[in-house]
Amino acid sequence: MSEFFTVYTPADAWALFCRHFTPSLRTQRIATADALERVLAETLTAPHDLPEFPRATVDGYAVAASDTYGASPGLPAYLQVVGEVPMGRAAQITLGVGEAALVHTGGMIPPGADAVVMVENTQTVAADAIEVLRPVAEGENMVQVGEDIRRGATVLEAGRILRPQEIGGLVALGITAITVAARPRVAILSTGDEVVPPDRPVQPGQVRDINSYTLAALVRRAGGEPLLYGIIPDDRTALEEAARRAHAEADMVILSAGSSVSYRDMSVAVIDGLGAPGVLVHGLSVRPGKPTIIAVCAGKPVFGLPGNPVSAMVIFELVAAPAIRLLLGAQPGLRGQVQARLARNVASAPGREDYVQVRLEAREDGWWAVPVLGKSNLIYTLVNADGVVQVPLDAGGLREGTPVTVTLY
Amino acid sequence: MSEFFTVYTPADAWALFCRHFTPSLRTQRIATADALERVLAETLTAPHDLPEFPRATVDGYAVAASDTYGASPGLPAYLQVVGEVPMGRAAQITLGVGEAALVHTGGMIPPGADAVVMVENTQTVAADAIEVLRPVAEGENMVQVGEDIRRGATVLEAGRILRPQEIGGLVALGITAITVAARPRVAILSTGDEVVPPDRPVQPGQVRDINSYTLAALVRRAGGEPLLYGIIPDDRTALEEAARRAHAEADMVILSAGSSVSYRDMSVAVIDGLGAPGVLVHGLSVRPGKPTIIAVCAGKPVFGLPGNPVSAMVIFELVAAPAIRLLLGAQPGLRGQVQARLARNVASAPGREDYVQVRLEAREDGWWAVPVLGKSNLIYTLVNADGVVQVPLDAGGLREGTPVTVTLY
Numbered sequence: 079m080s081e082f083f084t085v086y087t088p089a090d091a092w093a094l095f096c097r098h099f100t101p102s103l104r105t106q107r108i109a110t111a112d113a114l115e116r117v118l119a120e121t122l123t124a125p126h127d128l129p130e131f132p133r134a135t136v137d138g139y140a141v142a143a144s145d146t147y148g149a150s151p152g153l154p155a156y157l158q159v160v161g162e163v164p165m166g167r168a169a170q171i172t173l174g175v176g177e178a179a180l181v182h183t184g185g186m187i188p189p190g191a192d193a194v195v196m197v198e199n200t201q202t203v204a205a206d207a208i209e210v211l212r213p214v215a216e217g218e219n220m221v222q223v224g225e226d227i228r229r230g231a232t233v234l235e236a237g238r239i240l241r242p243q244e245i246g247g248l249v250a251l252g253i254t255a256i257t258v259a260a261r262p263r264v265a266i267l268s269t270g271d272e273v274v275p276p277d278r279p280v281q282p283g284q285v286r287d288i289n290s291y292t293l294a295a296l297v298r299r300a301g302g303e304p305l306l307y308g309i310i311p312d313d314r315t316a317l318e319e320a321a322r323r324a325h326a327e328a329d330m331v332i333l334s335a336g337s338s339v340s341y342r343d344m345s346v347a348v349i350d351g352l353g354a355p356g357v358l359v360h361g362l363s364v365r366p367g368k369p370t371i372i373a374v375c376a377g378k379p380v381f382g383l384p385g386n387p388v389s390a391m392v393i394f395e396l397v398a399a400p401a402i403r404l405l406l407g408a409q410p411g412l413r414g415q416v417q418a419r420l421a422r423n424v425a426s427a428p429g430r431e432d433y434v435q436v437r438l439e440a441r442e443d444g445w446w447a448v449p450v451l452g453k454s455n456l457i458y459t460l461v462n463a464d465g466v467v468q469v470p471l472d473a474g475g476l477r478e479g480t481p482v483t484v485t486l487y
Numbered sequence: 488m489s490e491f492f493t494v495y496t497p498a499d500a501w502a503l504f505c506r507h508f509t510p511s512l513r514t515q516r517i518a519t520a521d522a523l524e525r526v527l528a529e530t531l532t533a534p535h536d537l538p539e540f541p542r543a544t545v546d547g548y549a550v551a552a553s554d555t556y557g558a559s560p561g562l563p564a565y566l567q568v569v570g571e572v573p574m575g576r577a578a579q580i581t582l583g584v585g586e587a588a589l590v591h592t593g594g595m596i597p598p599g600a601d602a603v604v605m606v607e608n609t610q611t612v613a614a615d616a617i618e619v620l621r622p623v624a625e626g627e628n629m630v631q632v633g634e635d636i637r638r639g640a641t642v643l644e645a646g647r648i649l650r651p652q653e654i655g656g657l658v659a660l661g662i663t664a665i666t667v668a669a670r671p672r673v674a675i676l677s678t679g680d681e682v683v684p685p686d687r688p689v690q691p692g693q694v695r696d697i698n699s700y701t702l703a704a705l706v707r708r709a710g711g712e713p714l715l716y717g718i719i720p721d722d723r724t725a726l727e728e729a730a731r732r733a734h735a736e737a738d739m740v741i742l743s744a745g746s747s748v749s750y751r752d753m754s755v756a757v758i759d760g761l762g763a764p765g766v767l768v769h770g771l772s773v774r775p776g777k778p779t780i781i782a783v784c785a786g787k788p789v790f791g792l793p794g795n796p797v798s799a800m801v802i803f804e805l806v807a808a809p810a811i812r813l814l815l816g817a818q819p820g821l822r823g824q825v826q827a828r829l830a831r832n833v834a835s836a837p838g839r840e841d842y843v844q845v846r847l848e849a850r851e852d853g854w855w856a857v858p859v860l861g862k863s864n865l866i867y868t869l870v871n872a873d874g875v876v877q878v879p880l881d882a883g884g885l886r887e888g889t890p891v892t893v894t895l896y
Contacts, residue, residue: 243869250694281577414824
């Protein structure tokens with residue numbers, strides 16, 4: 079029952095992990111329309127200018143700006159209307175001096191024009207003549223060729239997480255199929271003789287398998303594809319066989335370990351057997367989540383997460399989610415955060431990073447982060463939390479009223 | 488070409504909309520494991536205590552706390568070990584005075600015990616005897632029956648958006664199937680003679696249909712199911728027919744209208760024809776997005792969004808996304824936000840809410856929100872933005888350095 083393992087800070091542990099892990103990206107080709115929240119795996123350049131022709135941004139008259147200089151209601155500029163540019167067609171007109179063409183929002187600006195007068199600033203004086211009541215500057219009320227994006231410019235770089243507007247931007251350029259990162263397959267193994275599947279009745283002494291399902295949802299949210307390997311009995315051979323199969327079939331393996339020392343020792347031995355370099359870290363200076371195992375086995379990340387639901391989630395976000403991002407080749411994204419003030423003192427031992435579950439409370443003077451009471455063994459500690467506050471390694475705790483950043487779940 | 492419509496503030500427009508719209512919730516029954524980010528449509532109570540038996544949270548010995556009072560390394564408490572509680576089984580032992588039982592993390596605490604001594608604080612003195620070196624308090628190192636959640640307590644209320652931990656919490660109670668809100672079907676119609684499908688070559692004067700795809704992704708992200716009705720020609724009969732079909736088949740209709748005045752007038756007439764009360768709002772005091780149409784037709788929301796991509800997205804988040812949340816019966820969620828300081832002066836006319844697209848820049852003194860240059864006609868204005876800053880109705884602009892809340896996309 080050795081409890082003696084080197085405890086790493088999260089930063090050191092992650093650096094060690096990164097030194098031993100070289101992610102290899104699997105990709106797939108999909109329709110741009112289906113790519114919401116996927117990660118782009120190629121750097122794309124614009125095949126043409128956007129727009130490809132100068133466009134009106136208002137309803138009005140395309141003109142040469144110089145023909146309107148000095149125009150006012152008292153002394154309007156008189157222009158001959160030589161035609162209309164129909165929507166969706168190339169302008170067939172070329173404007174001469176003193177001429178104007180009716181254009182609609184989004185329509186093409188004809189050659190000879192370099193601005194658009196809003197219809198509200200004109201007055202029809204004859205079937206084919208208008209008076210312009212205000213001058214327009216060159217380029218006013220129009221979009222230039224390539225103003226949205228220039229031909230050959232980088233549209234999006236590999237690693238970009240695609241939001242609705244990225245999909246729109248690609249479609250605008252006719253890029254209707256793209257190469258994205260395939261979802262990393264993340265195997266999840268639960269262990270523990272007390273753990274039973276959630277759809278079966280529980281006997282005294284048994285608990286339902288929470289972590290497989292919480293972790294599967296976390297994997298999905300991080301962009302991966304969870305593969306559930308079920309509950310492995312407390313038996314070294316069974317765990318070895320399941321771990322070997324998972325390691326062969328998936329891109330990453332997560333052991334949701336039974337939390338007793340003997341389980342952990344067994345997990346370490348089994349993980350080490352999956353390939354070199356094996357276990358890199360056994361123990362993080364984090365609360366909750368100290369008994370974490372971080373390993374790279376034959377090129378694939380393997381994590382042993384603590385059995386407590388709160389610890390499992392904290393450690394997942396700390397190491398497994400970033401590892402999934404590496405497998406996706408994703409640029410670091412902005413996570414949702416809320417600035418708040420801490421509603422109670424929070425104690426923390428120096429040399430340890432604490433992750434405190436908090437509920438957000440809107441008070442008159444802004445958001446307050448109220449630490450959620452409840453042990454890390456309790457899933458409802460997480461259910462009652464809106465997010466998490468990190469107490470830095472050597473802060474020795476945080477006082478009530480301290481401004482904190484709440485990372486939303 | 489009437490430009491004369493009453494302009495509402497967003498708050499007034501939303502209040503008017505809510506007075507005329509009574510959402511009817513469609514539901515479906517699904518596996519809890521598949522419910523990530525779905526909206527719960529029933530209020531659930533705990534069918535039993537969680538946990539159902541007292542559990543150890545450490546490896547050690549279950550004891551009566553009173554048997555350890557005063558124990559110290561110099562004067563340890565001597566206890567008889569009467570057995571071990573195997574994992575996953577009911578404890579078969581009942582402790583008498585001066586007795587202890589070996590327990591593992593997560594294991595059941597036997598009757599007669601009310602605390603657990605960590606194994607590190609004991610010393611084995613015989614095959615069946617230990618010395619306890621430190622006293623434990625009643626309840627220490629264990630979880631009580633119902634400490635996670637009590638039988639009959641409300642687990643989750645209808646309207647809750649399900650995160651990974653909610654899925655875990657339900658599974659923990661054996662709730663493996665739940666009733667959730669069905670995804671609202673949101674019809675998207677694009678109009679404009681200049682608009683062509685993205686997979687076809689464009690001719691001079693034509694542009695690809697950006698908004699159908701951006702809006703579809705926005706609908707998906709808001710929890711709805713987009714139904715694309717394609718590009719409707721600039722023809723009143725064609726638009727009427729398509730709108731009527733969409734209104735019959737979907738729970739909500741979005742017209743991504745051509746942006747010229749004549750298109751807008753046609754949209755208003757067509758929407759009014761879909762049923763009472765018809766168009767409620769035509770014009771919002773918002774930039775970008777003024778020419779917005781808000782309607783309720785025969786019980787279903789119908790929105791006419793401006794054709795500009797930036798306007799369309801701003802207005803979608805302002806009215807369409809909240810309407811989807813109403814159709815889902817979802818409680819208001821916390822959106823991701825970042826507190827930042829404005830990197831440039833932003834002008835705004837009083838009496839108008841401005842939505843400014845910003846890029847976040849990490850500087851030494853924290854986040855700065857840099858307004859993205861670029862017209863609201865340009866999709867890459869959105870692509871280059873991390874989020875949006877709201878300039879309140881009568882602020883008359885914001886000065887450089889002002890603290891602002893950036894709502895992330």
